[in-house]
Amino acid sequence: MPKPIKTRRLVLRELMDSDVPQLAHLAGDWDVARMTARIPFPYSEELARQWMETLTPGEFVRGTTFEGTLVGAVGYVPNDDGSAEIGYWIGRPWWGRGFATEAATALVRHCFASGGFKRLTCCHFDDNPASASVIRKLGFRPSGATTAWCDARQGEFPAQCYELNRPIAAVLWRLTA
Numbered sequence: 001m002p003k004p005i006k007t008r009r010l011v012l013r014e015l016m017d018s019d020v021p022q023l024a025h026l027a028g029d030w031d032v033a034r035m036t037a038r039i040p041f042p043y044s045e046e047l048a049r050q051w052m053e054t055l056t057p058g059e060f061v062r063g064t065t066f067e068g069t070l071v072g073a074v075g076y077v078p079n080d081d082g083s084a085e086i087g088y089w090i091g092r093p094w095w096g097r098g099f100a101t102e103a104a105t106a107l108v109r110h111c112f113a114s115g116g117f118k119r120l121t122c123c124h125f126d127d128n129p130a131s132a133s134v135i136r137k138l139g140f141r142p143s144g145a146t147t148a149w150c151d152a153r154q155g156e157f158p159a160q161c162y163e164l165n166r167p168i169a170a171v172l173w174r175l176t177a
């Protein structure tokens with residue numbers, strides 16, 4: 001099993017079968033699902049298990065845990081141009097504690113230090129100011145507006161896109177990753 005990624009308060013680790021009920025419960029919250037591209041609504045344990053078993057090649061997903069409890073997930077999907085699109089969500093009971101920023105900061109560092117990516121991308125729906133704030137705190141810069149599919153809402157919605165180039169300091173991160 002790959003080494004977990006540790007932050008000040010969180011551990012990002014591989015998902016396990018035993019995570020399925022908590023995953024389905026937290027990601028099945030309408031206010032989580034509707035802000036993501038790919039979480040359907042309603043969500044079920046069966047759908048969560050299917051998702052875990054059918055990740056696309058190159059896709060990276062880690063469960064975000066706090067004091068041993070699964071509180072969300074982070075991950076990336078490689079883009080066709082050699083960059084990667086990152087994503088994250090935190091279960092509603094843990095919103096507003098800086099967890100998304102802390103987990104996504106570690107994910108970004110992992111992408112640059114160990115994933116070999118030189119550029120990362122990220123998008124949020126226009127009606128998701130909390131994610132806009134997280135992306136800004138990560139240092140991403142706007143790269144344009146688009147529309148993106150939302151499984152939960154079954155439609156295309158306006159979204160904002162961002163990008164982040166690998167910083168020079170990533171050379172040092174490689175040594176400590």
Ligand SMILES: CC(C)(COP(=O)(O)OP(=O)(O)OC[C@H]1O[C@@H](n2cnc3c(N)ncnc32)[C@H](O)[C@@H]1OP(=O)(O)O)[C@@H](O)C(=O)NCCC(=O)NCCS
Pocket residue numbers: 031032033035036088089090091094095096097098099100101102123124125128129130131133134
């Ligand atoms: C977006 C999400 C990941 C944020 O998680 P979190 O752990 O609460 O995030 P953080 O605490 O690290 O940061 C949230 C920031 O958004 C801000 N924020 C929260 N609600 C806001 C709102 N309605 N308007 C503006 N800013 C808001 C917070 O003040 C905070 O910024 P600050 O630290 O500058 O004060 C979480 O709400 C979530 O999972 N939502 C559903 C799924 C989702 O949106 N995933 C991302 C898809 S792009």
